[in-house]
Amino acid sequence: xxxxxxxxxxxxxxxxxxxxxxxxxxxxxxxxxxxxxxxxxxxxxxxxxxxxxxxxxxxxxxxxxxxxxxxxxxxxxxxxxxx
Numbered sequence: 491x492x493x494x495x496x497x498x499x500x501x502x503x504x505x506x507x508x509x510x511x512x513x514x515x516x517x518x519x520x521x522x523x524x525x526x527x528x529x530x531x532x533x534x535x536x537x538x539x540x541x542x543x544x545x546x547x548x549x550x551x552x553x554x555x556x557x558x559x560x561x562x563x564x565x566x567x568x569x570x571x572x573x
Contacts, residue, residue, distance in 0.1 A: 515550065522553040526560070534566045544570060 491499075523545055530545075531537055548556070556569050563569045 519550040519553060522550060522557060523548070526553055526557050529557070529560050530566065530569065533560060537566075541566065541570070 527537065527542065527545055559569045
């Protein structure tokens, strides 16, 4: 096997590893979204499409922060604050 072939094979393996990591992260975010939407609806009632869209577009970090806030928030707006 030539050096070029070895480098190509290593690049493929690294690409597969990166793809798996990204897939796991996206799967985790999707699970967080599903649970958060259920919790928000149970606590605050039917959700506007704009709220659903914000949750759908949120990063994993933001979803985790919102999931923590829902425990103590008395208003939906308090959960979804940007700070």
